Amino acid sequence: MRILRSLIMVGVWLVALSVRADNADELARIKQNYARMLVPSGEDPSGLLSILSSIQPEKEMSDQAVVELHQRYPFDLKKITTYISSLTDAGTWPDINYEDKKRSGWEPKLHAERILELVKLYNSKQTAYYHSPEVETVIRKALDYWFTTRPVCLNWWYNQIGIPKTLGTAFILFEDKLSPTEKQQAITVMENAKFGMTGQNKVWLAGNVMMRALLQNDYALVKMARDTIASEIVSGGREGIKDDWCFHQHGAQQQFGNYGLSFVSGMSFFSGLFSGTSLAFDDRQLAILSTLIDRGYRWIIWRGMMDVNALGRQLFHHAPVHKALGLAFAASELGGGESQSCAAVATALLHDNYPASERNTLTGHKHFWQSDYTVHRRPLWMASIKMASDRIVGAEMMNGDNMKGYYMADGATYIYKDGKEYLDIFPLWDWRKLPGVTAFEDDAPMPLIKSYQPRNKGTFVGAVSDEEQGMTVMELDRAGVKAHKAWICTDDFLLCLGAGIQADSNLVVTTSIEQCHKKGELLAWKKKEWNTADEKQTATAGEHRFFHNNTGYIVWGNEGEIVAETANRTGRWHDVMQMYRPTEVQGEVTTLYLKHGASPKQAAYQYLILPAADKEKVADFDLSDIRILRNDTIVQAVYAEKKSTCWIAAYRPAQLAVAKGITLNIQTPGVYMIRKRGKGRYTISCASPTQQEESAKLEFNRKQIHISLPQGKEKGKTASVEVVVR
Structure with missing residues (x-):
């Protein structure tokens, strides 16, 4: 019996060793993916880097998605030489206002962004600065300043999300060069981020926790962070991806260009980061993300510009250009190059926008x-x-x-x-x-x-x-x-x-x-x-x-x-x-x-x-083709003879003489569209803007028509019926 127990214990021990080895391999793969995805390689399969390089970089940035887009720019060696030569003995740059109190565009974030840029330069084999002792010294000095002074912004977002997100990436890429003391200080910075909140804020925070877990080689915490991130790849919640393939944050508010763009960009990054491991996103999750792009974002990008109505509060300089290009990168990288369906969506998006086609193919x-x-x-x-x-x-x-x-x-x-x-x-x-x-x-x-x-x-x-x-x-x-x-x-x-x-x-x-x-x-x-x-x-x-x-x-x-x-x-x-x-x-x-x-x-x-x-x-x-039937607080209605279509907004029950021989008695308030399809055949479409009606009722040339309107999550969508009126 003792021998059997010993054998069992040995077996358990061997399994545990195997699991730890597998976990260590997965952590190593994720760190390798970080380097592969973030350190410039000189490759440009989609041609988007060339487009980005042709756009003048912004000098003042606050939008996180645009900050990360700018981190893709090819190295500006003249600018980087200035970073190296101008760093003071205290580890600061003289052109940064470290006393800045702004809640948006907080200047000390530039210090963190420059550290990341230098770390990427240090790890890139594309330049003469690869593993340069001079660059390493500058990085250490700049890190020491941050570890010592611990700058704090009046806006919580920078402290818990923005700064840990930027510096966390630098820490992982520079991990092999960090001393034990520096590594512990790096972990302390990352501890400002903890699980919580909703929507994209939840994803950002979990991503920062994951970077801390990687520094600590804590596989269980990495998996917990990954699962927290993936939990937002769902539709129909109070915030996040909606059933209409929009994105909401800060309540019931359309946030395509702000939090939504960061969500898509972040999820695209994570899909590549976890590729080749047991933590990779599954087909269902990738399908949700690619559908969000295809049925949501493709509609709001026109000739490489994001619609102003989709920008939210982020009305930055050149925002439509930068946000559309950031989306294009996210679409082209979604799935880590291993999903054909994701690639097909990206191809369609790029085709209409880069370069812009003379005739847009996504119509409707x-x-x-x-x-x-x-x-x-x-x-x-x-x-x-x-x-x-x-x-x-x-x-x-x-x-x-x-x-x-x-x-x-x-x-x-x-x-x-x-x-x-x-x-x-x-x-x-x-x-x-x-x-x-x-x-x-x-x-x-x-x-x-x-x-x-x-x-x-x-x-x-x-x-x-x-x-x-x-x-x-x-x-x-x-x-x-x-x-x-x-x-x-x-x-x-x-x-x-x-x-x-x-x-x-x-x-x-x-x-x-x-x-x-x-x-x-x-x-x-x-x-x-x-x-x-x-x-x-x-x-x-x-x-x-x-x-x-x-x-x-x-x-x-x-x-x-x-x-x-x-x-x-x-x-x-x-x-x-x-x-x-x-x-x-x-x-x-x-x-x-x-x-x-x-x-x-x-x-x-x-x-x-x-x-x-x-x-x-x-x-x-010819304006005579457009007949304004009514335009008041009860009904707004128009009939276009050449289009054989009548559009009606009925705020209350009402009767209309639509055209010769066609009368309409609307019994249910709603928005209606009646299109003639042939002799005596019509398509009647209806939606309830109040999203409360269960069905629409109307009388069309003495024929009673009932249209069952969508309910539940589908409230507000259009329903249609085909009718024959003799």
Whole structure:
């Protein structure tokens, strides 16, 4: 019996040794993957490094995704030589303000970023600095400064996430050179990060814990961190990936370009980091991530630019360019090069954006129904609409970011052709006249946003879509202004309607049609010819046509004034994003907007946008084809004869004579689209913007129609039925 027990104990011991050996091998593989993925090799299989190298690097950065994108730049040896030569005996760099108190763009983070850059240089065989004693000395001195002084930011994020994330990577790449004392000091830095929080913050913190575990060779903690990271690769939670393939953080708030981009980039990195080990992401997890890119992110990137409506509060210089490129890197690296399905999604994304195709291949109409966000894509143009409701937080201001974005989710409507229409326009904007927004005209300081709670009291916010075209609606009840706003998106135009506009102030209320960079002349159609309208012009009610940058604007049937102007403006990035220095920039901005007067009671508007058009098309466009059936607080309805389509936003039950011989009795409030498919055959689509109805009921030429609307997680999506009406 004793011999048997001894044999069992020996067997257990051998198994334990084997497990420890396997665990040690896995830890070694993960550390090797760190070096393989982060130390420049000179390879550029996707061509993205060449594109990045052609873009001027930013001098001031706060966005973590952009910081990590810049860490991919090829080594600037001239700059690095300066780092080496200018480091003081105290281990500091004289151009960094170590006493900085900013909550965003905190300058001491530059110290950590330079350490990482030097460590990567030290480990790269591509330069003469490979294992250079001089570089090693500089790294040690810079590390000693951080270990000794332990700088602390007023913003918790840098202390727990940003700094450990940057220095942790450096520690792992430099681990073999760390003395026992230095290694313990490194672990102390990493102990600032602990498991917790939600969404991308949870992923960041777990990633930092994992780096500490690697330094401690603690396999169990590495696995725990990995499992915590992977636990966020799910959809349908309160935050994170939503069922509409958007990404939420800070409550019910669309965060594609901020936390969402860091999530995708981080998960792509981890998918490569764990490859070749038992901790690798499985096919289901990779499928969720690739679908998020394919059905979410691909829609918001246009010609290598991220939609302004997707940037969130991160309105940095060149943000659309950097964020789109960061996404491209993440997509191309997802799956560690071992997933064909991930590679296929990346190929599709890159094809449309790098270089940008003359004709976009991803076309259609998509409403992110859990996010109050609509994207409409055509071969030559794209439009996006961002809203808010009593369910969805529209915008946030935080840590000095987005200090003027109070109206960013009140129906902001952007039209893209080459993608540069709004690039870096933020310091020059009149932020109360964002395209598509109805708001007060005022020179007072912009109100501040102080919470993550929904601020629009409107409940009727949503869209109907057949994935080709659609109608988006917004009941605006916010900041003293009420309005019913609607957008109809088709293959060649965007029709915008407003009704019931009223305000609780004596200030003038406006609706902005466009506010973009000037590109060519602003022209007005007068007396059957185009005339320059670059100087400020004001016109009263009637039909007015304008043309600018291959886009036409037709305004008609309005009671107020229309203002058209191009003006040279000055502004400061600091006023929008306080991390920037208060230096002025200049530029010319073209603006079109409607004036509804002071204290309007039931004002309305209607205008048409014709993107990617020429002057002849705008001049010849036949408005008689577009019949505005109603435009009031009960119904906003339009019928287009040539498109055989009727779009209806019914805020209350109503009756409509749609066309000759076609009557409609809508019994359930909702957004409807009726498309004629043939003689007597129609497709009726419906969505409930309140997301409360179970079914839609209507009478179509005396025929009762019932449409079962999606419920549960699918609330807000479109449902359709095919009907025959004789």
